[in-house]
Amino acid sequence: MPQSIPExxxxxxxxxxxxFDQPLALACGRQLDNYDLIIETYGTLNADASNAVLxxxxxxxxxxxxxxxSAEDKKPGWWxxxxxxxxxxxxxxxxxxxxxxLGGCHGSTGPQSTNPKTAKPFGPDxxxxxxxxxxxxxxxxxxxxxxxxxxxIVGGSLGGMQALQWAIDYPERLRHCMIIAAAPKLSAQNIxxxxxxxxAISRDPDFNDGHFYENGKVPKTGLMLxxxxxxxxxxxxxxxxxxxxxxxxxxxxxxxxxxxFEIESYLRYQGEQFSKAFDANTYxxxxxxxxxxxxxxxxxxxxxxxxxxxxxxxxxxSFTTDWRFSPERSREIVDALVTAEKRVSYAEIDSHNGxxxxxxxxxxYMDIFSAYMKQVIADIPQTDKENN
Amino acid sequence: xxxxxxxxxDWVAPNSKVLDLGCGDGELLSYLQQEKxxxxxxxxxxxxxxxxxxEKGINVVEKNIDEGLASIQDSSFDTVIMxxxxxxxxxxxxIVDEMLRIGKECIVTFPNFGHWRARGYLAFRGRMPVSKFxxxxxxxxxxxxxxxxxxxxxxxxxxNIHILERxxxxxxxxxxxxxxxxxxxxxxxxxxRITR
Numbered sequence: 211m212p213q214s215i216p217e218x219x220x221x222x223x224x225x226x227x228x229x230f231d232q233p234l235a236l237a238c239g240r241q242l243d244n245y246d247l248i249i250e251t252y253g254t255l256n257a258d259a260s261n262a263v264l265x266x267x268x269x270x271x272x273x274x275x276x277x278x279x280s281a282e283d284k285k286p287g288w289w290x291x292x293x294x295x296x297x298x299x300x301x302x303x304x305x306x307x308x309x310x311x312l313g314g315c316h317g318s319t320g321p322q323s324t325n326p327k328t329a330k331p332f333g334p335d336x337x338x339x340x341x342x343x344x345x346x347x348x349x350x351x352x353x354x355x356x357x358x359x360x361x362x363i364v365g366g367s368l369g370g371m372q373a374l375q376w377a378i379d380y381p382e383r384l385r386h387c388m389i390i391a392a393a394p395k396l397s398a399q400n401i402x403x404x405x406x407x408x409x410a411i412s413r414d415p416d417f418n419d420g421h422f423y424e425n426g427k428v429p430k431t432g433l434m435l436x437x438x439x440x441x442x443x444x445x446x447x448x449x450x451x452x453x454x455x456x457x458x459x460x461x462x463x464x465x466x467x468x469x470x471f472e473i474e475s476y477l478r479y480q481g482e483q484f485s486k487a488f489d490a491n492t493y494x495x496x497x498x499x500x501x502x503x504x505x506x507x508x509x510x511x512x513x514x515x516x517x518x519x520x521x522x523x524x525x526x527x528s529f530t531t532d533w534r535f536s537p538e539r540s541r542e543i544v545d546a547l548v549t550a551e552k553r554v555s556y557a558e559i560d561s562h563n564g565x566x567x568x569x570x571x572x573x574x575y576m577d578i579f580s581a582y583m584k585q586v587i588a589d590i591p592q593t594d595k596e597n598n
Numbered sequence: 599x600x601x602x603x604x605x606x607x608d609w610v611a612p613n614s615k616v617l618d619l620g621c622g623d624g625e626l627l628s629y630l631q632q633e634k635x636x637x638x639x640x641x642x643x644x645x646x647x648x649x650x651x652x653e654k655g656i657n658v659v660e661k662n663i664d665e666g667l668a669s670i671q672d673s674s675f676d677t678v679i680m681x682x683x684x685x686x687x688x689x690x691x692x693i694v695d696e697m698l699r700i701g702k703e704c705i706v707t708f709p710n711f712g713h714w715r716a717r718g719y720l721a722f723r724g725r726m727p728v729s730k731f732x733x734x735x736x737x738x739x740x741x742x743x744x745x746x747x748x749x750x751x752x753x754x755x756x757x758n759i760h761i762l763e764r765x766x767x768x769x770x771x772x773x774x775x776x777x778x779x780x781x782x783x784x785x786x787x788x789x790x791r792i793t794r
Contacts, residue, residue: 545669549674
């Protein structure tokens with residue numbers, strides 16, 4: 211537990227679940243008749259609902275962005291470093307919403323939820339979600355709060371892809387778009403890693419074609435392998451060398467197949483923790499959403515054409531050692547926006563933390579983040595009501 | 599505003615699309631956005647300058663110009679500007695070519711190494727010129743490709759570059775009749791407007 215809640219923390223927060231009754235038509239051709247979204251909010255929505263920031267999560271993220279659920283909570287939300295009073299996303303001035311996307315496993319409707327048609331968990335029958343589907347569900351969330359236009363939509367990795375999709379699908383509904391450590395589409399190598407992760411899960415005997423809830427078993431080994439593989443792609447070679455090197459747990463080689471190098475036990479530990487907390491069907495679904503993301507596909511494979519109608523301002527950030535979504539991938543987004551004559555800034559942050567760098571505070575990253583968010587705050591329309 | 603920037607802004611058309619290579623803290627772009635309603639992008643490498651541009655709401659793209667501008671399309675800008683940065687480029691000639699490919703017009707400014715003070719420094723002291731204006735010593739200067747007005751104009755002839763306008767100013771960026779008369783000797787900063 212934190213010794214005491216830090217001053218710049220949003221403090222103790224409580225998630226809320228919002229039910230939506232209007233059916234949601236999905237890219238796959240199916241629809242969700244009704245669904246729940248679990249969310250957390252921080253800060254106060256102003257009178258004209260113009261200071262709202264949406265934070266979209268990445269593959270394994272959720273609605274718990276910042277603060278603690280209880281005084282006994284060991285860790286704050288996943289982006290606590292960036293969200294709070296006086297932090298880059300300043301909750302003294304901005305109203306922040308985090309949600310768990312549809313298909314997730316942290317409280318929003320997903321594979322673990324009960325399928326009303328069968329009275330059993332959806333499991334593998336839960337429809338495959340796309341980034342555009344998520345954006346649609348998030349637009350309804352905005353409607354729920356009376357938010358006509360977001361002050362900003364911010365996301366890292368898969369979250370950045372949602373921010374980009376928002377700018378394309380709803381140009382009038384956001385003023386700023388911050389895309390961090392993302393890509394305009396996955397490369398063959400990215401898809402290949404996802405496929406190995408999916409195979410690891412689906413070939414686990416306990417997976418049972420996704421119908422594992424009924425058996426009271428989870429495909430722990432598969433999930434663990436998927437996460438271990440994923441985790442390697444989130445770190446950089448430099449970062450791993452610095453953190454683990456070739457350090458041995460027992461100080462000497464034991465000539466057997468037990469984990470001896472620190473990196474081996476680290477990955478096993480991370481994989482094991484993840485397999486206890488994450489849903490296998492959600493993992494499959496999230497990786498598919500990543501694979502399918504390609505907004506340029508609808509514009510003759512020209513990203514510049516895909517963004518021709520966007521209206522918001524963009525901030526694109528990448529990290530030097532990120533090889534999952536390398537700086538080159540971010541530059542593709544920047545180049546397309548420049549070609550389309552859209553407003554965009556781009557910064558490439560030195561970091562040895564690989565793809566994970568977007569979650570880790572780093573002085574220059576936080577400076578750029580804060581500098582941009584000052585613009586976001588400055589662009590909030592001032593109403594007479596607030597001036598009085 | 600820096601006096602050379604004041605001269606440059608006169609050459610930028612209202613509502614045009616401008617690329618400022620080595621935009622610094624975004625002073626020129628900020629002015630052009632406010633006064634001429636341009637769509638502008640800056641390219642910058644210095645971290646503090648980038649943060650300042652972002653704070654000001656200037657579009658700034660982090661990039662090392664020496665790595666090339668291949669991702670920018672032909673004739674995609676009305677004006678491409680490079681102020682006081684040509685001399686720090688690894689391949690100034692290639693950068694000028696690239697600027698002319700990207701922009702319909704280009705504005706280039708650089709310190710004139712043919713100025714009488716620089717000549718005098720080398721001639722009489724036998725050492726590389728150091729001045730208030732060019733404060734570096736030979737081993738730590740970022741200015742690795744100095745040229746004179748005559749050198750630059752020779753390059754323009756060789757590369758078939760058309761000089762639309764040329765202004766020469768002194769250290770305080772003032773025009774003086776004598777500078778116009780004897781630019782390569784008396785002008786400290788060259789400001790060229792060029793096209794292909």
